[in-house]
Amino acid sequence: MSDYTQGVVILICVNAIAVAGVSVLTGFTRLFSFGNGGFMAIGAYTSAILTKVYGAPLALSMPLGMACAGAAAWLIGKLTLRLKGDYFLITTLGFGECIRVALEYAYKLTGGPRGYSNIPHYTNAYLAVGLLIVSLIVARNFIQSKYGWHFMAIREQEVAAEAVGVDTAKYKLMSFVFSAVYAGCAGVLFAHYLRFIAPNMFNLEKSAEWTITVVIGGLGSLSGSVISSVILTLLPEVFRGLAEYRMLVYGAAVVLIIMLRPNGLMGYRELSSFFPALFRKSRSDREEEAR
C-alpha cells in the first residue's frame, strides 16, 4: 500500500469511528452535539503526551485517552443534559470550543496554538481498520441491547420512555459519554498517524461535519452513518480541486437530503435489511425461523 493510500484509509477509519459515536448519540438518542471535536482533541492530546513525555505504550495511552474524553463528557453532560435539545446543543458547542481554547492556553503542556509535534508514529492502516471493525461491532452490540433500546425510546417519545421506567437523564448521559469515548479513540489514532496535532484541527467544523455525516447517512442507521462517512471522506480526495468547497457541498447535500429523503440515505434501516441474504443470520434469528 502506498503511503497515500494508507493515509486515506486511516482518515476514513478515524472519521468513521467518530461518526459511529455520533450516530449512537444523534441517530439513536436524538441528541445533537457540536462538542465532539473537543473530545477528539482530549483523546489525541492525552495519548500524544503520555507516549512522548512518559514513554507509555499505545496499548495504555489509547484506553486512557478514550477514558479522559469520556470523563470530560460525563462532567459536561452532568451539567448540561437537563437542558432541552437546542440549549444542550449550544452548550456542547461552547464546551467544545472551551476545550480547544484551554489547549491553546496550556502551552507548556500542549505546545499551545503552534501545535504538538514529534508524536510517536504508531498508527498504520491495519491498526486503523482493525479498530474500526471492533468499534463498529461494539457499537452495533450496544445499540441492540437494553441500553440502545433505552436510547431509542428517548429518541421516539421521551415522556413515554419515562412512563415505562427509563431513567432518561442517566441514559442520555450514557449515550453522550459513549460518543465522546469514540471521538477520543478517533483522536488517538489521528495523533499517532499525523504525528503533529494543533488545537484548531478539532474545532466546531469537525464536530459539525460528523453531525452532518450522520444526518446524510440516516438517523437511526449505524451502517448508513458509516457508509456516508466513507463517501464524504473520499469525495474531497477524489475531487482534490474542489476540497476547499467541501463545507459548501455538505450544506447543499443536507438541504437536499432533508427535502428529498428526510430520514437520510438509510433512515432507521441497517445495511443488513437491504441485502438479508448477504448477511449471516444470528443464532436467535435462525431459531426463530425454525419455529
Add this chain to the structure above:
Amino acid sequence: MSRILGISNLTMAFGGVRAVQQFDLLLEEGGVHGLIGPNGAGKTTIFNVVTGIYRPQSGSVLFEGRELVGRRPFDIANAGIGRTFQNIRLFPNLSALENVIIAGHKDASYGMLEALTHLGRYGRVVRAQREHARELLAIVGLDAREKERAGSLPYGLQRRLEIARALAIRPRLLLLDEPAAGMNEEESVALVNFIREIRRRFSLTIFMIEHHMDVVTSLCDEITVLNFGKILARSSCMEEIKKNPSVVEAYLGKE
C-alpha cells in the same frame, strides 16, 4: 383489601389557573375507579401528578404507603404504576414487539460488558424478554402484527399496544387515560371485557378517565366527577351520579 393509592389535599396550579384543587382519593387494591368530567376539568392533570410529570403545589400522593410527590416519572413507573396516554404516545418508528420489549427492561439482568459483547447472559435474557413481550402482545391480540411499525398500526390497535406496553413494566396500579376514545359501541364492549380480563389476570388496580358512560358504568366500582378542578360528586352507584343535579348540569346534560 388494603389501600394502594391515597391522594390527599392535592392542589396543582399553572400560573394563576388552579387546574386541580383540594383533590383527594382513596383506592383499594383490586378496585376500578372512574374519573369523569367535562374537558378541562383537570382529570389528566391528576394522572400527570400521580405519575410525576407535574409537581403539585401542595398535597400528598401515597402509593403502597410511600410518598410519590417529588419523585421522577421513571422512578414512579418502576415503583409499580403503569399508564397510557390520552393522545397515544408509542415509540412510532419501532416495531410493536420492540415497544413492549423496551418496557420490560426490569427483567434485563445483564451488565454493560455483556451488552457490548453480546456474550454471557445477554442471549438468554433477550430471548426470555422477547418471549414475555410476545405473550403480552398475544393477550392484547397483536401477536400477528409484532413486526409492524407501531406508528402505522390502526388507531384501535395502537391503544391496545399502549396497554400491552404498560403491562410490561409489571404494574400493580394501571392508569388508563380515555381507553375507549374514538371507539364505537361494539369496540367499547370488547374493551370492557378486555380490561376485566387483564385486571383479573394481573391482579391490577385500575384508575381510569373515560367519557363513554356505558364503559364507566360496567367497569367501575366507584366514580368521581370532576369539574373545574374540584370534586363535584363521588359515589359507587352510577344511578346516584346520573341523578345528581349538579353533575347533570355540568357534564351529563338533560335528556
